[in-house]
Amino acid sequence: MVVHSISRYLLIILSLFLFSLVIIECKSIKFSTSLSPKSLDLKIEKLTHLHFYLQAIIGGDHPSEVKVAGPNTSFIAFGTLEVEDDNLTVSPDVNSMTIGRAQGILASADQNELAYLNVLIFEFTKGVYANSTLSLLGRNQIDVPNREIPIVGGSGVFRLSRGFAITSRIRFIPNSSVVLVFGCYVLHY
Incomplete structure (x- = not known):
């Protein structure tokens, strides 16, 4: 009986010791550090x-835009998923200077309106923005003349960026091509 009581106390003490080690270990795990923007040359x-x-x-x-999933009824039907890899140019002329690529996914995500969930990366290849990107994520209601899509990030020159893009359709030739104009307002360092 005495041995049983001692072993129970030892078990309790050992459990408390192990529990305290877990608490100490949890408190000592550090995976973040506060930084000054200057430390990243911002x-x-x-x-x-x-x-x-x-x-x-x-x-x-x-x-440059391909339907990869969805109903067979039309390219813009609810549930349609498209992938794009389009040229970005300095003017509406398809033969004007290319300054980058627009790569992303469009998902027809509204049952009542012509609206896409737009996940888009602008990759710039020329000029001061070469090797930089802007990331857009938001709703793109294609039947509205001037649509606003949030800019949620970027890389290179646009590291830590945020802002918005206004887009509208300049030209649409069915089963051939679409030209959109983008005005992007970007806060960045």
């Missing part, structure tokens, strides 16, 4: 306006 935040054109080829032998 200077004064600025606002930049970008203006360019997206050239989408939706027909022919080499389309």
